[in-house]
Amino acid sequence: MKIHFDKLYKDERKNELLGIGVPFPKGELTLKEYERLAVIDSGKIIPSQIKITSTWEDGSIRFIYVRFLGTLPGNAAKDFVLVTTSDMIDNSNVFADGIDNNLVTRTNTAISVSNGVFNFRVADFQNGPFQELSYEGHVFTRNQFIGPVLKMDGYVFSPIFELWQIVENGPIFTIIEASGHFEDNNQRLSGEGIKFTLRLSITCDKPWIEAAVRIFNCTLDTIEPDELTFEIRNTGKDKVIPRTTVGISNFKTKFETSDEGEEVSKTITAELLEREANEHFAEVFYGTFLADVSDFGDGVGICATVFQAQQNYPKAISASSDGIKISLLPDKNRLMDISNSYSVRFESGMAREQRFLLHFHDAGEDLYELNNRSIIYQMPDTGYVDPEIFEQAGVFPEIFLPQKEQIDDVEIALIDKADSHARCYGILNWGDAPDPGYTSQGRGGGNLVWTNNEYDYPHAMYMMYARTGIRRMFDYANVACWHWMDVDICHYNTDPLFVNGQWEHQKRHSGNSEPGRGTRGIMACSHEWVEGLLDHYHFTGDERALETAIGIGRNVLALLDTPAYQVPGEIGARETGWALRSLTALYIETHDKKWLEKADWIVGQFEEWNDKYGNWLSAYTDNTTIRVGFMISVAVGSLMRYYRVDGSERVKQLIMKAIDDIVDNCRTPNGLFYYKELPSLARNGNNTLLLESMAIAYEITKEDRYLDYGLKTFYKQISSQSGISFTKRIVEDTVMVGNGPTKNFAQSFLPLTLFYVKAVQANKLLQ
Structure with missing residues (x-):
């Protein structure tokens, strides 16, 4: 397996400490083979230190983090090789002479x-x-x-x-x-x-x-x-x-x-x-x-x-x-x-x-x-492995295409969307960006409303990095995670329902503290994510990211036990939908069945909700229940993750019933999906989450019509203008560079890319 480092500095870096997270397909690398891994430079084994960060349910290795001392040339790229076949390893030389195993x-x-x-x-x-x-x-x-x-x-x-x-x-x-x-x-x-x-x-x-x-x-x-x-x-x-x-x-x-x-x-x-x-x-x-x-x-x-x-x-x-x-x-x-x-x-x-x-x-x-x-x-040297390594490992959804099948205009648009967000300097703000829509709506009472990694921005960026190898995507994700683990998590509160949870978007990240009472901000299952933190652990080896993700999961479990979540249909589809996504990810990561048991409970609630209304309708005004397509799509995407673990027919049928309801009731005559099902809200929608639902329906049924339903929305999103701005201004306690919340890319990357891959495979997109 090649580990590639791009050209960076003009001088040689001798025995530089380098590190990289590497995935493996289920069943490929056993514990015995793991013990014989080595990093090779020009045919010679160099000092390395390797730890397992994730396993598959059969005990085989899912992710490792490799640290090694490698020499990088000046003004040139460099490849190292991770050897994973035991017959190429001489155990007597796994570590270079003179390395003490007890620092x-x-x-x-x-x-x-x-x-x-x-x-x-x-x-x-x-x-x-x-x-x-x-x-x-x-x-x-x-x-x-x-x-x-x-x-x-x-x-x-x-x-x-x-x-x-x-x-x-x-x-x-x-x-x-x-x-x-x-x-x-x-x-x-x-x-x-x-x-x-x-x-x-x-x-x-x-x-x-x-x-x-x-x-x-x-x-x-x-x-x-x-x-x-x-x-x-x-x-x-x-x-x-x-x-x-x-x-x-x-x-x-x-x-x-x-x-x-x-x-x-x-x-x-x-x-x-x-x-x-x-x-x-x-x-x-x-x-x-x-x-x-x-x-x-x-x-x-x-x-x-x-x-x-x-x-x-x-x-x-x-x-x-x-x-x-x-x-x-x-x-x-x-x-x-x-x-x-x-x-x-x-x-x-x-x-x-x-x-x-x-x-x-x-x-x-x-x-x-x-x-x-x-x-x-x-700016340390950062290596990457080919996208095919991630695709073959199966650790991410189907976001990969062979280079010869990629469409340049789509790839360029995805990169532009990734780059188009505000950078906000300041010790408590760096790694986050405010949402101008939320702010202008007055949700912060006149203050900036920070997104707090809404829709899991790091997860989108780590996937973008895996499929492209573009260095800055990796750095975008890391900076966001450092902020997330510190500022966006409640590390202390007298109310246990807040502790270890992730704050919902609001002013000053967590809302203001009440003197003598601590912070009383918004904590909701619909705004607690873990996949990006788990990625951060795999890509950097920082165990605090895993600990933070597990803490969020425990907070989600505690919130789900409160009275507000006990009546099916009384909470919007995204509330328990996002919870299901986080719990499923934690089960895949840890194999701890407590996460899956609560996920089963959420699926049961979705079934009861469907039986109660005939579909997943949400209470809106005092006398209406409406379809909210993008919220239903959150639930569909989460159920699909659960289905890939559970594989039951009942879950598949629940998914398809919800998607068919979207198709039948949530589209405008011109082929776009609308925002919400009320005359006052049925404007042209721009939410890409519905594309994820269409891609899922195609994956399950292989029926082209589901891709056809999403083509207008896809083309509208890909052709929308994105731009990088370096305009700076001082606002509150930040120096803001450029515009746009990070949530735009967080929300759109996976739906767009899943749909893109399926549409290319079905010959639905023009080169």
């Missing part, structure tokens, strides 16, 4: 890490991250690494690191994570206070550590931090005067340097971003943001790079002879003097992670090399 060792209360370049130790129930750290003979003491430190309402809240755990360990890469809280001796904080995690990622033989600080507002109130910082203090400044540097880039990196150890600093504000021209797709790359002190003693320096700092503004960095200060949230009082957008409000239950790289180096290291690593950190 991490654990005692009762401490973890020690040694990666061949530096050594450090962390311990439970301490007030700092490192007990000690040594690099190239220089020892950093525990009081040199300070943070994360939170300042709020004029008070300083220091961190208490409670428990460290080993998240992932192997011969080339390890992750350890601490959970903790900010000390509140004077009990100024309500609820359970403010919690945090610190995640450290380490690669064998590399002189850098990635640190990720994630804070959780577990109070009952909205909080507005004054500052959130991490510092590396220089205790060797009396022995040597270091060079101090900060750098910020958009196109070329602009450095500010002092050879006398004077303080240099940079701050990113909304106004700076609004004024600065930038032509990149910012999910892939905007620029970099670094601070360097060349010598902390013994000729050892540290360069700190904040990941996607511009996108997650406000940010600040400074370097001086006293050390490096990373302001993940800059001093609010100072920001007030230079910016009108200085406040960051965390609603109750919100979380947010920010990442930075600590690059240890020799004092004489050239700035070019430090900047080079900083930029690579912002």
